[in-house]
Amino acid sequence: xxxxxxxxxxxxERGLTLFKLAMLCDVPYSTLKNTRARGGxxxxxxxxxxxxxLGITMAEFFTERGNKHGS
Numbered sequence: 001x002x003x004x005x006x007x008x009x010x011x012x013e014r015g016l017t018l019f020k021l022a023m024l025c026d027v028p029y030s031t032l033k034n035t036r037a038r039g040g041x042x043x044x045x046x047x048x049x050x051x052x053x054l055g056i057t058m059a060e061f062f063t064e065r066g067n068k069h070g071s
Contacts, residue, residue, distance in 0.1 A: 003042040004035055006061060010054060025053030 011021050018036070022029035027049050035042055042050075051061050 001062060003047060004032075004040070007032065007042070007050065008036075010050075010056075010061075014054070021050070021053070025050045027053075 007018075007021070011018060016024070018032050019029050021027070022032055027046055031042075031046060034040075047061060048058065051058055
């Protein structure tokens with residue numbers, strides 16, 4: 001799974017921008033922007049911060065869109 005593709009899905013689902021996500025999750029915007037631009041993958045600690053900020057688990061992050069369980 002491409003982690004930045006998943007972040008993009010989550011951002012779109014919630015009507016956020018990448019910048020707003022960065023602010024919400026206390027992740028540097030440059031980290032998200034540069035990772036997306038380079039086609040890279042996010043570090044596990046960054047994914048954890050994003051999950052915490054969005055109120056989802058790591059399992060939910062790595063679950064495809066078809067299996068959403070509300071918390």
